[in-house]
Amino acid sequence: MKVVEFRYLGGNEVPANWRGILSNVAYRYGGELLNTSSIEVKSFNRLERKDTYNVIGIMKGEIEPDRYIVIGNHRDAWSLGSVDPTSGTATMLEITRVLGEMYKNGFRPRRSLMFCSWGAEEYGLIGSIEYIQEYVKVLGARIVSYMNLDIAVNGAYYVNIKSSPVLFDAIVKAAKMVPSAYDPDGQTVYDKWMKVHRNDITNEPKIAFGLGSASDYFGFDQIVGSSNYDATYTFNRAEHKNLSSYALYHTSYEVFSLVKKFIDPDFLAHQSMGQLTGVLALILSESPILPLNISRYAFTLKEIVNSLNTSNPNDLDPLRDAINEFSQVANEFVERSKSMDIENPYEIRLYNDQLLQLERAFLNPLGQGPNDSDMKHIIYAPSKTSTYATLGFPGITDAIVNGIRTEIVNQIAIATFFIRGASSTLKEFDKFIAT
Template identity: 40%
Template sequence: MKLCQVLGIVALGVASFVIGILIGRFAITPDLPGWLKSMSSDGEPKYRSELQKEIQADKIEQNLRYFSSKPHIAGSTQDEDVLASHIYQTWQSSLHGAKIYNYTVLLSYPNSTDPNYVAIVSSDGVESDVSEKVEKILSADQNDPTVVNPFNAYSPAGVIVGNPVYVNYGAVEDFHYLTRNLSMNLTGTVAIARYGKIFRGDKVKNGQTFGCAGMILYSDPADYVAGDLDRVFPDDWWLPGTGAQRGTVLNTDGDPLTPFYPATKSAFFLDEKDINLPLIPVTPIGYNDAEKYLSKMAGNEAPGSWKGKLNLIYRVGPGFAPPLEERKLKLYVKSYNVKRTIRNVIGIIEGQYEADRYVVLGNHRDAWVFGAIDPSSGTATMMELSRAMSRMLERGWRPRRSILFCSWGAEEYGLIGSTEWIEEMGKVLGPRTVAYLNVDLSLAGNSTLRALATPILHKLLFEAAKKVENPNPEEVKAGRKTVFDTWVANMPSSNNPSIPRVGDLGSGSDYSAFLQILGISAADVRYTYDQKYALSSYPMYHSVYETMDLVSRLMDRGFKYHQAVARLWGEMALRLSDDVILSLDCVQYAVTMLRIISDVEEAYGPLLHSKSITPDSVKEAAKEFEAAAQALHRRAENVNKVNPLEVRKINDQLMLLERAFVDPLGVAGNLLYSCISERSACILPCFLNLHIY
C-alpha cells in the first residue's frame, strides 16, 4: 500500500472520529437539570383534576351558613371584626400567610331610632298612607335586631314636602319627556322612580339636575317579579311587596374624602362640604307602598313603556288626583354620614418560580343585610377554593406564580375597599399582576353561567368552562355535559354562535379599579337566571329576604351551582398561575377591537360624517394592532420554554398588553377611568350607568 493511501485512510478515520464526537455533542441533548425541567413545564394536569375533585359543595354550604348568619354591613363589628378576623385566621394558618389593610372611610347609615319614611300629608300636617319603616319579617331567619332599615347610602338628611311626579326609571330621556313633551316644571317636586335600567345614583343625579327636591326609589314587580304577584317569597323566589332595595347613590368609587389616594391613617381628608355628595334626600320603599302613592296620582297617563306591573293606571302627575289634590307627598330622611374603619384581608400562596407575578382572586365581604347572595355566595365559594388549594399545597403542589385571595371591605358603598387598595398598592400591582378574577356573587340564578371579561381572557373562560361538569342533571340528560355546553346554548354570541356571549366590564364590582385605573385584565363570573325573564337583577337584590333559606331552599339545593362556579374560578386561576406561557389571547383583543369600531361606525356613521369625522385612521391603527397581535401570538406559540428570559419576555408582553390602553390623564379627564378599551363595550368613553353595585 502506498504512503498516500495510508495517509488517506488515517485522515478519513480521524475525520469520522471528529464527526462522531460532534454528533454526540450537539445532536444528543443532555438531560435538563431537574429545576430547569420543572421551570419550563406547564403545571401537572393532575393538580387541576385534583382541585376539581377537592372542591366540595357541602363545605360551601357550611361557609354560606356562617357568613350569612347575621347582618354584616360595612363598618359594623360583624363585618370588620368577626368575619374579617375569621378570614384572616383561616388564611394565615392554611396558606403561606395573610395580611390586613385598614382604611378609615366615610360611610352612611340610617338612624335606627328615627327611621326614614314616606307619607301623604295634608296642609295642616296630618299624615296618611305612611310607608313601612322596616321590611316585614316573613321567616324567622330575618328577625335580627342588627338589621339596618332600608335606606340609600349618602343621601342627605331632610324633610321634603312636594307634589309627587312619576319619572319612570329616572333616565335623562324620561326627564326630557316630562319637561319637553309635557312642559312640566319639576322644581320642588318629589320624584318617584323605579329601580332598573340605570344606576340608582344616576337617577338621583338626574332628578337633582332637573330640579326635584327629593326622590323615592321602588322596585316595580315588572322588573323583579316574573311570576304572579300572589306567589312571591316565601313561596317562590320573587320579591314580595314589602321588600325594599338598599344601595348607594354616590356617583364616585372609593372613599369620597380621599380621592385618588388611600384612606390610611396618615392621609389628608377633605371636608364633607367640599366633596360631591348627593344634594337631595332619597329613600327606597317596597312596591306595596309605591302602589299607594302611584294609584292616587293625577296628570297624564304614562306612556306604555313607563307602565309597570302594579294594578293601577300609571300617571305622571304632578300632584294627587281629587279628592287629594290639596295634599302633598312627604319624604322623611334622617340618614347620616360617619367615618368608620374598614378592612381588606389578603391571603397569599407564594409562587415557586415567579413569585413576583400575581394572579389575584377577589370577592367583597360586606352586605347590606344578610347578603346570602350578594356577596356571601361568592365569599363562601372563595373560602372553599382557598381551602381546596391549601390541601393541594399539603400534597406538594406549588404554583409557578403567586396567587392572592382578596376579601374586600365596603364594596357596596362604592367599591371602597378594592379602590383604596389599588390606590395604596398600585405601583406594585401594576407591573406584576397577571389578571384579576372576581366573583362578586356566585349565584344570581340557576340557569346558566354569565361572564364578563376583557377580550384577552375570553378563550381561557371557554376552555375552563369546558372542564367543569354541568351542575344541572336535566341539562346533562339533554347532552349538555359541561358548564360551557349550557352556557353556549343559552347565551350564544351574536357574532359566532359556536361560542358563548361574554359581556364587557364596566364599573359594577371590584374589578373596576384593577381594570380602569391600572389596566389589569379582569373577569367576573356567576351563575344567573333564565334570560327569558326581563329582570333588572335577581329579585331579592339588597333586601332583608336575601337569606340562607332563600338560597338553600329555592335557588341551589345541594349547592352544586356554587360548586361549579368554584371549579371554574379555580381552573382559570391554575391555568394563569401554572402555565409556562400565559393563557392570554391577544388576537381576540384585536378581533374585538375591530368589531367595536365596526359597530360604532354602523350606529353613528352618519353623525360622524356630518361632523367631517371619519374612522379611517382608527381602523388603520386597529389593523396594525391586529397584525402585531398575530405576530405576538405566533412568537408565544413557538417560544423556547427552556429559556426563562424568552419566556419572561413573551409573558410580560401578553400581561402588559391591557396597560397599553391606559391613559394617565384619564378618559375625558376622569382619572378614575383610565383604561379606554372598556368603556361600555366601546372605545369611546361612556360614563353613564357604569355602576351596578
C-alpha cells in the first residue's frame, strides 16, 4: 500500500496536471471535497510471485521449414480485457481455425507459420521477451516477420497500421484483397484506408513506420531484428483527435457487451482484421521471393535524415553519403532480382537471405548504451525523449535534444556505420568490400 498526498489550495477545478485529455470536459471535484485543500490517494498493490505461460503452435513449412512467419498476441489483461487483448486473441484464433481447415484440405505452407499467445505482457512484455531471449539465435536467424495483434479492434472505421518500411507493399497488396467492415460491397480495406488516411504527395495509404515499445513486437524489433507489423481496426481518429486510445482502455468496463454494443456489433471489423492479417501471413509465407521491398527503406531513410535539425547541418553529411550509397546499392539489388533464375531454388534462397539480413543489419549489439542495451535498432527504437513511440534515429534525436555537439557527431557516426553495414549485406558476394 502506498499513500500519496497531493496538495492543492482553493478552488473546485482540479489542477492542470490532474486533468484528462478530453477538451470539452471540465475536470472538477465537489461535494465534501470542496472545502478541502489536500486529497489523500491510496493505492493498494501486492508483490506476488505468479507463474505465466506462453502457448506456441507451429504449422511446419514444406519447402522452407526453417523460415518462420509469426503471428502473436498477449493473453493477460489488466482487468477483463475484451478489447485489450481479447480482440486480438479472437482474431488470432480465427486465423488458426481457417488455416487448420485449409491444412485438412491438403494445404501445406511453403514457410513455417507460428502462432504465439504470450503471458504477462502488461507486466513488462515478460512472456515475449523471455521467449526471445531464450531462443534469440534461432529466431534471429530464421524469422521473416512478426505480426502483432493485441488491440486488434477498438473501432470499426478503418485499419491503422504500423510496420517496418519493407512490408509496405505486401500490406497494401493484402489490404486490396479484403472487404472493408460495414462498408458497401466491393469496398476494400485499401479503398477505405485511402479515403481516410492517405499521403497526398505519394497517393498511397499512410503507414507509421517503426513500432515502439507498447506491445510484444518490441523484442522482435529490437532483439530478433525481423521486419514486423502491428494493426488495429479503429474509430474515426480525425473526428476524435484528443483520444490517444479508446475511452475505456485498460478499465474494468472492457467486457463483451462493450464490444458487442458499441465497437463492433456484427464482428465485421474482427473479420476484416482476421482476413487482412491471415492474407498478409500467406503472402509472406508463400511468395518464393520474399515480398520485402527494400527500396522503401532507402526512401524512408532520406525522409528521416531530412527531418533532423542539427545546428550544424554539415554534421549530417557522412550520414547522407551513407544513405545515398545505400539507396544506390538497394536499386542494384532490386535490378538483380529481374535477371534471377526463379527455377533455381539456390539462387532464390541466396537472394532471400540477403533480404532477411537487411533489417538485422540495423541492430547495434550495444543498443543505446549500458542502460538501454535492449534498444538495438538504430533507425526505429524508442528514444529517451520518447520511450513509448519511435522516432527515426533515436540516438541522434536524443543527442540533438541534449544539445551537446560531440554527442551529436558521435551518434551520427554510429548511424553512418550501421547504414554502411546494411549496404554491404545487399551487395554481390564478391563486391562487399569497400574499394
